Amino acid sequence: MSAPLLATEGLTMRFGGVVAVDGVSVSVEEGELRCLIGPNGAGKSTFFRCLTGQYRPTSGRVLWRGRDVTGQDPFRLARLGIGIKTQVPALFDGLPVVEGVRLAARRLHGERESRRLADAALGRLGIAHLADRPAGLLAHGQRQLAELATVVAPRPDLVILDEPTAGMGTEETARTAGLIRELNRDHAVIVVEHDMQFIRAIARTVTVFHQGRVLMQDSADRVLSDPRVRDVYLGRAAA
Amino acid sequence: MTDAGRAGLHIAVAAALAVAAVLVLPGALELFALINATVWAAMALLALSLAFAWGAGGILCFGQTAFFGLGGYAYAVAGINFGDGALAVLPALTVATLAAAALGWVMFYGRVGDVYMGVITLTVTLILFKFANSTAGEQWRIGAAALGGFNGIPQTPPLNWPGDPANPLTPEQVFVVAVLCLFGCYAAVKLVLLTRFGRVAVAIKENELRAELLGYDVRAHRLGVFTIGGAMAGLAGVVFANCVFVSPSMFSLAYAGQVVIWVLVGGVGTYVGPMAACVALQALASWAGTVPGFDPNLLLGGVLLAAVLAVPRGLLPTAQDLLGRLRPSRRRPAEPKIAPAE
Numbered sequence: 001m002s003a004p005l006l007a008t009e010g011l012t013m014r015f016g017g018v019v020a021v022d023g024v025s026v027s028v029e030e031g032e033l034r035c036l037i038g039p040n041g042a043g044k045s046t047f048f049r050c051l052t053g054q055y056r057p058t059s060g061r062v063l064w065r066g067r068d069v070t071g072q073d074p075f076r077l078a079r080l081g082i083g084i085k086t087q088v089p090a091l092f093d094g095l096p097v098v099e100g101v102r103l104a105a106r107r108l109h110g111e112r113e114s115r116r117l118a119d120a121a122l123g124r125l126g127i128a129h130l131a132d133r134p135a136g137l138l139a140h141g142q143r144q145l146a147e148l149a150t151v152v153a154p155r156p157d158l159v160i161l162d163e164p165t166a167g168m169g170t171e172e173t174a175r176t177a178g179l180i181r182e183l184n185r186d187h188a189v190i191v192v193e194h195d196m197q198f199i200r201a202i203a204r205t206v207t208v209f210h211q212g213r214v215l216m217q218d219s220a221d222r223v224l225s226d227p228r229v230r231d232v233y234l235g236r237a238a239a
Numbered sequence: 240m241t242d243a244g245r246a247g248l249h250i251a252v253a254a255a256l257a258v259a260a261v262l263v264l265p266g267a268l269e270l271f272a273l274i275n276a277t278v279w280a281a282m283a284l285l286a287l288s289l290a291f292a293w294g295a296g297g298i299l300c301f302g303q304t305a306f307f308g309l310g311g312y313a314y315a316v317a318g319i320n321f322g323d324g325a326l327a328v329l330p331a332l333t334v335a336t337l338a339a340a341a342l343g344w345v346m347f348y349g350r351v352g353d354v355y356m357g358v359i360t361l362t363v364t365l366i367l368f369k370f371a372n373s374t375a376g377e378q379w380r381i382g383a384a385a386l387g388g389f390n391g392i393p394q395t396p397p398l399n400w401p402g403d404p405a406n407p408l409t410p411e412q413v414f415v416v417a418v419l420c421l422f423g424c425y426a427a428v429k430l431v432l433l434t435r436f437g438r439v440a441v442a443i444k445e446n447e448l449r450a451e452l453l454g455y456d457v458r459a460h461r462l463g464v465f466t467i468g469g470a471m472a473g474l475a476g477v478v479f480a481n482c483v484f485v486s487p488s489m490f491s492l493a494y495a496g497q498v499v500i501w502v503l504v505g506g507v508g509t510y511v512g513p514m515a516a517c518v519a520l521q522a523l524a525s526w527a528g529t530v531p532g533f534d535p536n537l538l539l540g541g542v543l544l545a546a547v548l549a550v551p552r553g554l555l556p557t558a559q560d561l562l563g564r565l566r567p568s569r570r571r572p573a574e575p576k577i578a579p580a581e
């Protein structure tokens with residue numbers, strides 16, 4: 001069997017006394033669509049920061065197609081093919097939306113192709129009319145869409161989405177769900193969501209984080225009907 | 240208009256101004272005033288160099304004069320040793336560029352924070368100031384060139400036609416060289432900003448994390464911008480050395496501070512603004528210098544205070560905004576077209 005696209009082995013991230021990510025071992029296959037859920041403070045974003053090089057893990061390993069890439073610089077991990085939409089949208093606030101998306105594509109493609117990819121990404125997300133607006137002037141939901149366009153424009157092998165629909169209306173959320181399914185046709189996707197409706201709509205396998213550890217991992221149906229998961233979300237101590 | 244079209248227009252206007260300056264001023268100005276104008280051109284180039292590092296790279300450099308002074312000193316030392324000013328230009332630019340690259344490398348790869356960057360660069364120029372001041376005496380010479388301590392190097396050689404050291408350029412010709420250098424660097428800045436490198440540099444200034452997460456090497460880009468800025472400052476030093484002579488004051492706090500003021504008053508993120516502010520403030524200062532009992536520094540401080548309080552974004556961006564408000568159709572993007580479905 002070939003190595004998974006991405007795997008972690010005992011990944012741990014400590015901040016002083018806080019263990020935000022505690023010995024997490026998960027793997028994601030090529031082309032997989034994975035949901036990651038867990039209550040606030042479960043360590044999801046911190047886990048992603050370890051995967052994308054924003055944090056150097058305290059211990060454990062990150063493997064990309066079987067190769068150890070632990071602790072590499074974010075731009076090197078991005079070049080491997082990892083794209084991430086951060087929980088708080090990170091955009092080039094002073095630049096027109098389209099320029100940011102073009103630059104995203106421009107690293108791998110020529111100028112003409114980048115323009116085409118940028119227009120396509122903005123169109124797919126339904127924000128072509130915002131192309132010339134400075135990213136800093138967008139409403140929160142629009143920012144999410146703009147960042148999504150930026151992340152998917154270069155078509156990374158693995159797309160990580162940290163709460164992509166926060167701040168979006170119903171219609172935008174539905175469009176995003178559609179986009180994620182479409183993306184998943186030829187890209188692996190990891191998405192964090194709190195909206196169970198949304199999870200049910202898109203997910204195959206769901207991984208549940210709780211207090212920095214993997215509480216369980218199973219099909220969406222089984223996870224969402226598991227009493228432990230309900231307890232965790234309602235704030236009761238997990239068994 | 241496309242970005243390239245706009246840059247082309249700006250460069251064309253600058254070219255026209257440069258040609259006009261070159262054709263008119265040498266005939267119209269007294270020798271003293273012409274040399275003064277050359278100094279202002281050198282200073283405007285220095286302002287441009289910081290405007291680029293700060294505006295395009297978001298690098299707060301309080302010691303841009305370090306590269307200005309190094310360029311000037313290297314030019315003087317090499318010129319004296321070669322007995323040929325033309326041959327000294329390349330070594331001078333090399334020294335300034337390498338110094339900027341080395342300092343930038345330490346700062347960016349050492350992950351120094353923005354505020355510390357300001358402190359470090361200022362400290363570097365002040366150390367150079369101290370050092371240059373302490374080089375009086377016979378033991379401080381490089382080849383044939385005595386560094387001269389506090390007095391600097393009065394025998395700084397003038398430029399000459401390449402291969403013809405016996406024929407130094409006249410002050411008129413030096414002025415033309417200064418204007419050409421200034422125009423060339425302005426055009427270069429505008430063109431660099433159109434390249435992927437320049438656009439990524441600006442994007443990094445907007446959001447470092449996003450640029451990095453898209454796979455761009457933030458440190459390498461910032462180092463590139465800083466080094467280009469240092470090279471331009473070095474060129475400014477060479478031009479300056481040709482109208483005055485090099486002395487420790489090139490590294491001084493007074494100069495270092497003025498450059499920052501020019502960029503702030505002119506507008507960070509613009510290029511014409513800082514150059515114009517530089518010329519205007521120097522004109523103001525030299526006029527104030529002729530008024531008895533008046534301290535030009537006080538005036539400069541007053542202008543900075545007024546500028547920061549009244550037009551915090553700088554003169555040029557504010558002027559552009561006012562213009563934009565007069566012609567509302569230009570800036571406002573077309574209202575929502577129907578998004579093409581795919």
Ligand SMILES: Nc1ncnc2c1ncn2[C@@H]1O[C@H](COP(=O)(O)OP(=O)(O)OP(=O)(O)O)[C@@H](O)[C@H]1O
Binds near residue numbers: 018038042044045047
């Ligand atoms: N830089 C940091 N320094 C100290 N503690 C941190 C840091 N980053 C995260 N933490 C802590 O790590 C834990 C996990 O935080 P994280 O943001 O990863 O959770 P999350 O699952 O993304 O939560 P949310 O659903 O609210 O986004 C929290 O207790 C948080 O306070």
Ligand SMILES: [Mg+2]
Binds near residue numbers: 044045046087162
């Ligand atoms: Mg989070």
